[in-house]
Amino acid sequence: EEWKDKGAAVGIRQEVDASGKPVNRVVKKGVKDFNFGRTLGEGSYSTVLAATDRQTLREYAIKVLDKRHIIKEKKVKYVNIEKDTLNRLTDHPGIVRLYYTFQDERSLYFVLDLASGGELLGFLKKMGTFDEECTRFYGAQILDAIGYMHSRGVIHRDLKPENVLLDSQMHVKITDFGTAKILDIKRPNGSGAVAGDPMDGADTDRAVSFVGTAEYVSPELLTDKNACKASDLWAFGCIIYQLLAGRPPFKAGNEYLTFQKIVALEYSYPDGFPEVARDLVDRLLVLDPAKRLPIEHIKNHQFFDGISWGPGLSLNSWAAP
Numbered sequence: 001e002e003w004k005d006k007g008a009a010v011g012i013r014q015e016v017d018a019s020g021k022p023v024n025r026v027v028k029k030g031v032k033d034f035n036f037g038r039t040l041g042e043g044s045y046s047t048v049l050a051a052t053d054r055q056t057l058r059e060y061a062i063k064v065l066d067k068r069h070i071i072k073e074k075k076v077k078y079v080n081i082e083k084d085t086l087n088r089l090t091d092h093p094g095i096v097r098l099y100y101t102f103q104d105e106r107s108l109y110f111v112l113d114l115a116s117g118g119e120l121l122g123f124l125k126k127m128g129t130f131d132e133e134c135t136r137f138y139g140a141q142i143l144d145a146i147g148y149m150h151s152r153g154v155i156h157r158d159l160k161p162e163n164v165l166l167d168s169q170m171h172v173k174i175t176d177f178g179t180a181k182i183l184d185i186k187r188p189n190g191s192g193a194v195a196g197d198p199m200d201g202a203d204t205d206r207a208v209s210f211v212g213t214a215e216y217v218s219p220e221l222l223t224d225k226n227a228c229k230a231s232d233l234w235a236f237g238c239i240i241y242q243l244l245a246g247r248p249p250f251k252a253g254n255e256y257l258t259f260q261k262i263v264a265l266e267y268s269y270p271d272g273f274p275e276v277a278r279d280l281v282d283r284l285l286v287l288d289p290a291k292r293l294p295i296e297h298i299k300n301h302q303f304f305d306g307i308s309w310g311p312g313l314s315l316n317s318w319a320a321p
C-alpha cells in the first residue's frame with residue numbers, strides 16, 4: 001500500500017561539516033524525537049497521545065493510526081484527506097495545526113497542536129448550559145474558523161461539540177478533518193489533475209456513502225446526498241442551539257427518527273432561550289441551503305454584537321479591565 005508522504009513537515013538541524021563549517025541539514029522528525037505520554041482520546045481508527053519533543057520540550061498531541069487496520073477497513077483515502085486538508089489549514093488559531101507526519105512499519109503519526117482543555121462537549125456537560133455571553137464567545141471563534149476553512153476550499157462535514165477542542169487558554173481548536181471535503185480549486189491551465197491520481201473519485205465516493213453524526217447532519221445530505229459549505233452552517237446552528245439549551249435541536253431515540261425530525265424541520269426551543277439567539281438559529285436551521293444565512297450575515301447578526309471580527313478576533317466586553 002502506498003502512503004502519500006509528499007511535502008512532509010521537517011525540522012532544520014545545525015551541524016558542522018568535515019571542515020568545521022556550520023551547515024543546515026533538513027531532518028525529518030520521527031518517533032524517536034518524541035516522548036509519548038498519556039492517552040488523550042481513542043477513536044475507531046486512531047489513538048491520540050500527549051507527546052513532548054525531546055529537543056524543544058514543546059508539547060503536542062500525536063494521532064497514531066494502525067496501518068494494517070486502516071487498510072483492512074478501507075480508510076486509506078480518508079487518512080489522506082485528513083492530511084491534505086490539515087496541510088491546507090495551517091494558518092488559523094481556531095484549527096488544530098498539523099506540524100509533522102511520519103510513519104514506522106506499523107503506524108502513521110500526525111503531530112498536532114495539543115488542546116489541553118479537551119472537548120467543548122465535555123465543558124458544556126460540566127456547565128449544563130452556557131449563557132448568552134459564553135455562547136457568543138465560543139460561537140464567534142467557531143464561526144471564524146469555519147470562515148477560514150471555507151475560504152481555503154474545505155468543508156468539514158462533521159462539526160459538533162466533540163470536534164471542537166479547547167486549548168489551555170480555553171480557545172477553540174477545530175479537529176477531525178477525516179471526513180472533510182476538499183473543493184476543487186481552479187488550477188492554472190495545464191496543471192489539472194494527473195491521470196491515475198490516487199485521490200480521483202475520493203469526493204464523489206464520499207458524497208454517496210458518508211453521513212456525519214446524526215444530530216448535526218444537514219437536510220440536503222439526507223435528501224440529495226450532497227454537502228456544501230452551507231451544510232457546515234447548519235451544524236453551526238445546531239451547535240449554537242445546543243450551547244444555550246444543553247442539548248441539540250434534533251434528537252430522537254434512534255438515527256432514523258432523528259433524520260425524520262431534521263427533514264421535517266421539527267425542533268422547538270426550551271423556555272428562556274434568548275430571543276436574539278432564537279432569531280439567529282431560525283435563520284440557520286433552514287431546509288434550503290441556498291437560503292441559509294451566509295457567514296458574513298451571521299457575523300453581522302445582532303447575536304454577535306460586540307464581537308470584533310478579523311485578525312485577533314475579540315469580544316470588546318472582555319477587553320475591559
Ligand code: ADE
Nearest residue numbers: 040041048061113114115
Ligand atoms: N484529542 C484528540 N485530538 C486532540 C488534541 N489535538 N489535543 C488534545 N486532545 C485531543
